[in-house]
Amino acid sequence: MLISEVGPRDGLQNCAATMPLDIKKKWIAAEAAAGVTEIEVGSFVSRKLLPQMADTGDVVEFAKTIPGLTVAVLVPNMRGAEAAVAAGAHKVTLPLSVSETHSLKNIRRTHDQVIDEARAIAEYFSGLPADERPHFEGSLSTAFGCTLEGPIELSTILRLAERLLEAGCDEIGVSDTTGYGDPASIRTMIREVRGVVGDDKLQGVHLHNTRGLGLANALAAFEEGITTFDSSLGGLGGCPTAPGASGNIVTEDLVFMFESMGVATGIDLEKLLKCREIVAAGVPDEELYGFLPRAGLPLGFVGAG
C-alpha cells in the first residue's frame, strides 16, 4: 500500500497564501520521517499563474536528498517536463482532462494537443540516460464527471487512456477531480480502464472527498486491487468551488483506515499527526480537515505494523 502525499502540490496550489520554502522543506522531511515514501512536492507551471509553485525546483532538489523518497511533480507541458528533468524529479505526472470543455478552459488545449504533448514528453524522456529518466504518468482528470459537462462518456475516457499509453506513458492514473465518484463508479472505472491498458498500467487513483465519499471510494478502489492512493495532509487546499468542503482525501484519515484494517502503509500515525503543526504554521489562514486528528486514536489501537 503506497500513500502518495500530494499536499505540497495539490494542497498548496489551492491555497491563497504561498508557503515559505523552508516550511515546505520541513513538512516534506517530517512526512518522510513519518514513513511516507512518495510525495508530489510541486508542479512546474507558470510562476505568474501559480506563484505558490514558483520554488518547485528548489523543493525537488531538497526532497531528493531524503533517502528512499520518491519525488513526484506535476507538469502541464514539455516546458514543465524539461524543468522536472533539470531538477531531477523521479516521477512526472501529466494531467489530461477527459472533459474537453474543461481542458480548453483550464489549459486551452484540445485532447489531441495534450496527447501530442504526452508523446513529445515521452520521446524526450526516452532519449535521456536511464538514471535521469523519470517515471511518466498520464493522469485522466475529471474522470467521474466535470463541473461544466457533467458525466463524460466511458468510451471517450477509455480511448484517451489507450492513447496516453500509445503516446508513451509508463502508467495511467485516474482522478476524481470533482468529487463526483462513488464506490460503484470507482469500481467500474478501474475495471474498464484496466481492461484497456492492463492491470499493471493502472495502479494509482487520485480521489477527492468533496462530497464525503473519499474513504468509501478508496475502500472500493483498494478492493479492486489499486495499490497507490493520493491524499493530502489535513485535506489541505479545500475545494475552491465548495467553501468549507475538503477537496483532497485527508492523509491522516486514509492511513488510519488502512492501518485499522490491518493493511500496512509503513506510516507512523502519531508522527504523521504531528506534521499538521508544520502545515498550520506555514499557511495559517487555511483550514485543516480530518476526523482522526480531532477524535484521536481509539483506546488500545494497534496499526498494521
Add this chain to the structure above:
Amino acid sequence: MLISEVGPRDGLQNCAATMPLDIKKKWIAAEAAAGVTEIEVGSFVSRKLLPQMADTGDVVEFAKTIPGLTVAVLVPNMRGAEAAVAAGAHKVTLPLSVSETHSLKNIRRTHDQVIDEARAIAEYFSGLPADERPHFEGSLSTAFGCTLEGPIELSTILRLAERLLEAGCDEIGVSDTTGYGDPASIRTMIREVRGVVGDDKLQGVHLHNTRGLGLANALAAFEEGITTFDSSLGGLGGCPTAPGASGNIVTEDLVFMFESMGVATGIDLEKLLKCREIVAAGVPDEELYGFLPRAGLPLGFVGAG
C-alpha cells in the same frame, strides 16, 4: 435499503439544548415527506437525566399519524418499554453495552441484569395483542471497542448476541458507539454475529463517523448484506468526547452514497437537504455536519430512482 433516521433520538439527546416539541414534529414530518420510512423519534428515559427526551410520548403519538412511517424508540428498561407500548411505538430498541465496565458506568447494570430485563420485556411484549406488540431489537453497543476498556473479546460479544436472542429479542443490532470500527472489523463482526444468530436476525447496523470512516464502514456493511442503516440528519449531536467531530453518520451523505451507487433508498435528496433548516432553527447552537450539503449534488446527478 432502509435508512433509519435517529437524529430526533441519538442526535437530540447529545445536544445541550432541548428542541421544542413543535419543531420535532415539523422535522419528523418533513423527513417522512422526503421519503424516510423509519425514524427513531425519542427514548423513554429519566426526564431528570435527559430532559431533551421528556416529550417522547407526545412525539410518538404525532409520528404515528404519518402514514407508512415506522416509529421507533429506545428504552433502557421495562419502565421505558411500558411507556413505549402506552404511546404505541412500532419498534423498541434496548441497548446492551458489550463492555460491562461501560454498562455499569452508564446504567449501573451488569450484563446479567440487562439480559434479565430483555427477557422480562420480551415476555411483556408477547403477552400483548398482536397490533400493540412492538418489534423488539436488542442492540449490542460499543461492539467495536469501548473508550474505557478498549477492544472487547469477540467471544463475549457473540455470547451476548446469543443470549439477547434467547431472551426473546426479535432482532439483534450492532452499534459502533465509539467510532472504533473499520471496514475489516465491520465485515468480521457481521459475519460472526450472523453465524450465531442467523442472517435474518441481524439486518441493521448503527455506525458512527467519529474518525471519518462512517461511510466506508457503511459500504463494507452493505456489501456484507446489511439492509438497515442508522444515521442522523446533519450528523446531529456530534460526539461529546471529541468536540468538532461528528458522532453519527450524516443522513444526507449516506443517502447520497447509496443513491450515487444506484442503490435506491426511496429518499428525495433535495427534500432531505431542506430538512436541515428545520433542525438548525430547532437547536440553533448545534453544528450541523455533512459534505454533500456544502458541495451540492454533482452536475447531471441522477439518483437510483
